[in-house]
Amino acid sequence: MSKEVGPLNPRTTSYEFNGITGVLGIALGLPLLSIVLNQMIRPDYYIEGAFSNFDIAELWNHIKPLKWYLTNRELWTYYLTWFGVLAIFDVTLPGRTMEGVELRDGTKLRYKINGVALTTTLAAVLAIRWHLTKGEMPELQYLYDNQTDICIITIIFGFIMSFFLYAFSFFPLLKANGRGTKEHILSVSGNTGNPVYDWFIGRELNPRIGPFDLKLFCELRPGLLLWFLNNVACLHHHYLQTGEVNNAILFVTLAQGFYVFDGVLNEEGCLTMMDITTDGFGYMLAFGDLTLVPFTYALQARYLTVSPIVLTGPYLSFLVALMALGYYIFHSSNNQKSHFRQGKLPHLKSIDTKRGTKLLCDGWWGMSQHMNYFGDWLISLSWCLATGFQTPLTYYYSLYFAALLIHRQKRDEHLCKVKYGDDWKKYETAVPYKIVPFIY
Template sequence: MKDVVIRLSPGPCWVTQVELCRKGSDGKFLQYNCNSLHAFVVSSAVLVGMWIGGVFQACLITDRIYSLIYACSIISLLMATVVYLHSCREQTSNEIHRKITGLLRDFSLGKEISPRIAGIDMKQFFMVRIGFMGWGIISICYLLAEIERDGLVSLPMLLVVVFQLLYTVEFFIDEASVLDTREFTDEGIGFLMIQGEYIYIPFCSSTPAFFLLHRPLQISLPAVILICLLYGVGLAIYYFSNVQKDCFRKDPSDPAISSLKTISSPTGQNLLVSGWFGWVRHPNYLGDILMTWAWTLPCGFSNVLPYIPAVFCTIILIRRANENEEACQEKHGEAWQEYCRRVPYQLLPYIY
């Protein structure tokens, strides 16, 4: 795990700005300003304020989704080119060394882990500011567009948008923990990741709201209750397992987790083998999958379109879990094998 230092920076009374310094592969600390929650709240407030004041109409966004996707495709290609050219010009120690290289592979997967241009960490910018903030803003626009058209918001649309906004806000609140994930610390950033943040996260993830705007429907109260329960269970698993993981990483002697069982690894670290991670090996991914399906179910079963993002998300997280396990097997050896023996299920107890 990368060394991490967190400190609070002085700022306005309503802003708590967190600066997280993570030690990069060159041994130097990389500084991040984790203020995405404040940026999202301000952006959303301005958007809604302009809408209430009649300055902005949400349909200007929702009626031009395909044009926006096309424009974002071009922008993502341009930004990927900028990042690639920067990595070719700047020879840094966080450059990725692959067995198989080439222009196309390096352009697609990236040559650097944490490229910085004009003082901006490009990976944090694309993942947080573009991907998740764009997703939240577009979801709000779908809800406002339905109100513009019908004079009110339907219950299915309300469920989808509220569920997705809760997920994105939780992501912003816990932004610092994202900076210590394998995706952030070990993987390069290239065209595929940048395009995913410009297109997949904001547009594909909001497909259920897009579907409901064009094919409105109503659902029964029992269905609403069951969907809310599914989302609540998923959110609880996702949130508390991440809290336990982050707490264990920062301070294994913390009284809140000191009673949990661990396995010693040859690396000098310990593997958590009880609590949420004694239930399944990737409880946070399980919670993520449950929430994704919960905000898709309000769309009913008349069309497969709103379910495509949920299927993709499930496949991606299963693949990521397998990749993480391969990396852990290589890193921890017999300790990881023992962990898998004691916690045999990856995502679903007694099933998978």
């Protein structure tokens, strides 16, 4: 039985992204941007550190008609095998079970945490393929040669999956999945009644096939790991072409690989993130997870295969130090908040709220309201700086990530104002900076 007074799924009354016009612009514009960014970094377009031309028609060179992508068995087999094998690993590999946050009906979903087993298995598969193919790794070369085409396949796949997710949210659950109700628990931000908006934001909060949680899977598996694999494919291609390991590509591959696997191995941290606890699973998250992450976050390694640079020892040391600093801030601040919530840091200053909870305003969290965001952004900057200063294109990730973090901060701020009322005003007085101490 629900602990809340009122309906289990209240109607959403406010729109984000400027409503329907905004979500349509994002749903169409970001896929086009992802394709263009990948097209701009290819050997026949990018020459000697400057773009050979900016002809719009040239940007669409080698792009086939939509029907070709819809019916291409080779591309679909490649991607669906990747997606399907990871789904099988997610279900079958051993791990421990954890509960998520309490839902509006008073229940908690159970999640299988098996990132260690998954990464070990993936590393073993790559090692075996390397041995069997004597280092040729045709799967990696195929990924490198067909990157834009596979990017388009993931866009189409995200569209199709999000339509099914939206439709599925209207069907009564055959099983209660431990919730004590046959009613889907919907997102508080994706239940407007407008099909376009709800499809984009995500109508259902936690769509599942039995115990298999689609949102958490897509958040941590097919897109995040494909980002790493795209980088490895770039490093592999450069090695096959030159017989050398470029230190700039190697740094980007290792640094971003560390970031990816840190997320996968600490996947329980996602259970309290806004993506899992608040947002529905619609096209916004599906596209972000399956396309935007693997095919725009990997631009640095892609660029360095087309226009390689060699990093000096001191500059490489600076990049490592910058990433280490960012990671320390990110990891330490998250741990501090987690320990505080568990009652392990009673000496830290906090504000008591009328809801009976405390708002931490000391330590890292006395410096800014989202100190972890600042650390995360410093990490992203270290990767972009590894590409030198020949083009602003490779700084897309850091710029986009800054905009994303600011948007998340504003969303979180709005929710907290509603949740805490006057107590939030006291908190803002105690911690005035949003993300970057003394600046913003």
